[in-house]
């Protein structure tokens with residue numbers, strides 16, 4: 001812990017504390033001692049460890065340093081910020097608590113991996129109590145080649161898009177990843193920006209542009225789709241576990257890789273939200289449409305209702321992403337409807353309204 005209370009009930013940062021004063025824990029009121037060594041950053045530790053559930057001892061140097069770095073740079077921006085504020089209603093103590101336009105944001109500098117269920121329960125605890133939570137990832141958790149399910153659970157919604165903050169406590173730089181989208185069957189693509197003077201998106205007000213704008217520019221060529229289809233054909237031979245349910249569905253419906261619409265093999269920008277096989281959910285939507293009468297009109301509304309059915313029947317699952325709403329869940333499906341339209345399988349009637357093409 002980096003902050004404690006002195007005998008006059010004032011909060012004191014460990015870096016500004018001195019050995020001759022008595023200090024207490026802000027959560028359990030227990031005695032704490034100042035530790036100031038050569039290697040680790042100055043910090044406090046409980047004299048008796050057993051009693052306090054708000055503070056865990058044995059924080060790493062990276063964690064101590066990062067907390068202080070994040071706290072100080074936000075404070076330097078003139079923001080209302082508290083270090084290790086104890087929240088009795090949650091029995092939690094976020095690393096840093098910042099208040100922006102009346103909104104309280106808990107900042108958690110996470111340096112070691114924890115299970116997704118833990119990320120989820122902590123995130124939801126904050127949200128239920130009226131706090132936003134911004135996870136900031138330490139070195140060990142930084143995105144390397146691909147965005148994992150855990151990375152998705154750490155996402156923060158800024159404006160109308162998701163961002164992921166990674167902090168380097170050595171140089172005080174924040175790397176903000178944004179604009180997540182899927183281009184081909186490869187990893188999820190994103191942009192990365194580095195900021196030194198202002199960590200996190202809190203101080204700069206230019207929230208990145210809505211990445212939905214990409215949909216309109218996007219047009220996938222049939223040549224690319226044929227290439228993707230060949231990849232799927234190779235996948236069918238490799239017996240990869242994750243794509244097996246798709247091939248099973250094809251088999252059950254007496255269909256083959258070549259008998260179903262080509263756009264099923266394409267990739268839409270927001271499919272990174274969906275955990276199920278990218279071919280399976282597209283095929284499921286196509287099958288549903290195919291069984292509809294000729295005059296059926298596909299709308300966002302009936303798609304949303306059908307999505308509810310698929311989710312209840314466990315035919316589809318999304319990654320856990322905090323605050324993911326129905327509108328966002330629908331995006332990949334709308335993008336796929338766009339691809340089906342380009343491919344001539346659907347006919348666009350208006351904004352988010354389609355008819356099944358007669359010529360199919």
Ligand SMILES: [Zn+2]
Nearest residue numbers: 025027028052
């Ligand atoms: Zn304590």
